[in-house]
Amino acid sequence: MELGSDLDWSSSSAAYSLLLRALSLIPTSHYLLAASLLLLTFLYRFLELHILQDLFSFSSGSPVTLTYNSGSRFYDAVVSKCKLLHGSYRATPWLSSPHLQTVFLNFFGRPPFFKYRRQLFTTPDGGTIALDWLMSSDVSGGTIHMDDVISKDDSTPIVVVIPGLTSDSSSAYLKHLAYHTAKCGWKVVVSNHRGLGGVSITSDCFYNAGWTVDVRTVVNYLHKENPRAPLFVVGTSIGANILIKYLGEEGENIPVAGAVAVCSPWDLLIGDRFITRRRVQKFYDKALAIGLQGYAKLHQPHFSRLANWEGIEKSVSIRDFDNHATRIVGKYETVDTYYRRCSSSIYVQSVSIPLLCISALDDPVCTREAIPWDECRANKNVVLATVKHGGHLAFFEGITASGLWWVRAVNEFLDELHSSHFMHVQKKISKPSTPLDSSIDQGPYVNVTEDGMVAALNNEPKSDNVEEIQDTHRDTVHIITPFKKYLSQLSRQNRWSTWLLVYIAITTSWPVVGSALYILFGKKKRNVLPDGLVRR
Template structure:
């Protein structure tokens, strides 16, 4: 049976509390809890129990001021602060340099983990990681949880937890002055406005959210990373998931499920197990048994940097035969490249030939021509072909537009008929309600 012990790591004059079993020379898994959670949270215990059944070490890196430890400075944890997990990883690796090291983050802890991995790239002593229910983009999630009534209950619950945290350490947070506003905070954004952004030295809440967005760092993750998100998460919306960034990075595995909520994924009728805990446990087990982990990290260091694409580079568009218009950047056709290469080759041949000498008159004429402003003339070597291609694309788009028009017309009739029908009925009644001129009149 594992015996849990507590360790205290000093970070910029403040201690980070970690809970770890008394094992050595075995794989170690670091768990990062979510917002206002620590090692006593039920979902943390679920995952820790599964990992402990393997005989591995489990380390829970409690956030500052949580886990029964008081604050000794005004530095508090937030979604953008990665220095604490960096110190914890370095400390454990220095104690057990030969033991495989894994990290699992949940909710805000997942955001911190992904941001940390992106900041470090492949230069981390970690064999693999998992991020469960990460918010990815705090600005999008902030708009999401303030959008509907259901999300407002979660928003208020998280705000209450943050209020309790601030009030518990009020004596150490002298930089905060608007305590009445903190106590009246009805949402996470309110608390971040009156407390988090001030302690983290951000001018606005949105600036803090943008800086903490972990989706900006996914592309630079250099270790195997499993990301699990539920599409019905009431806190971390699917709109913030960085689909393209995850696809572009070969080290990232993105797993999304239709249901699961936020850190729920209950299994069975009694719901006594969590699916995501089992999935993470299996993922880490596969990584540990793979002989290619170290090789993959070494190759990642030599990988060419990701090319940057800018929409303002190269005002070129390509009109395809099927009517699609696509931007092609600074790319040019083979014919154009050949036409441009031909004069370049001729110029090179002239300049490298010692027998060709320009006389003074030719040189003066050459300078005079160069001094004159250039005249740009549009040249179309084959206007008929270009016109035919454009007409063909226009016809294709017209056929598609015709289909779309009739579809939109059908939708408009179906959706407006409940309102149009009473109006037409009333119109006919008004028109034909007057009796015939020769008919009897009722007085």
């Protein structure tokens, strides 16, 4: 047995020796070629390259998919005339990756060269906002007149731009937008966030993903100073989230003729989970966290006093920064509470002006998972345009990557909207209710109102002019009357809702009805039974 084992071992060793000798005969260049192919395959998948799909596809690029309400007159009159939104987008060949596009935009971007005109605007709470203006004369070589910034008799349209997170008017993508919009003959004003654009923090208020106070104040100011000029608003990234939330909060009582939201994160809670899911997303998470730390260091005295400075310095992600700074300054209980309350997806249903939303399905920062498809389709004022490729705020096109596709799409849309009869006109009506304003979320008690509907009871103090009804008989009538008056209405409602109302009516009126039944049957009992038995 031992001799057989030795023979097997020697034969195996000889086989491995022959294999190694054969491998050594393969040229080193072949190994390098194989390693290069493996590396390229890894990078192709890791960077989500799509150059091969673009080369072997016979189409002219990625078609633009539009999501809208089938009964939308706004779509029929405006969006249907936009050729770019009914065409396709072909990415720059050497930037055929959402990551390459996004990184190239932030480090290079190839922005046009021009100079803004700065106006410092003071908010009611003492804050300072830098409004950077760009006129058509600034990009066409015409004569510059400083009073063109605020000309009350001018009807030239004004486009208000809301930047993204830690971005300001000097960002490459905003320069592309401002330059080409001014080229169309319009006025552009970039409303920089507080503390950005080289301006100091002058109050204890900071911007965040749901801070709509500043855009509301700036828009109202511009409308007051330029009553004849149509106002349009364009939001990018976090600025798009702020814009949609602002539109949903205001409803029709807003002096904005139309708006565009580009690469909105929509749902901040989903975005938070997405950006920490894969290693490549964590790169963006870390990069944005470094940008937020830089913003905090610019205003360290304020953050040291109002937030957790030690935690800010140790932050390695957006969530860490929001936990140690944004949540505390904004007075939110938890980070998730901040994300839920500031997400724009819940406000889409309340948007009452023409709104175009543009998103890339391969956006490495704002995931497609957060897009509220059904809400956009249900609102006749909203049109959602999605493209398969484009990255985050990039959408480079052409061999030289000299232009951004979404900038051309925005300008074409605004031009069509401006020439149509669908520009929104402000209406003085009450603001729409949002899910956060629902009284159902504020109290665990319910009450049946006179119209037969179930409403929540809050623990708020009653006003002095409300008379409390203390009479038991009137309470009983108050509860039973709605059932008589709206019996036909309740019969058409859901069966469970009807039984819920019946249950509430029985439980709330039982003390009165029970007392009446006890008195009634008590008297009958005394009349029927013998006197001796009753005495016992």
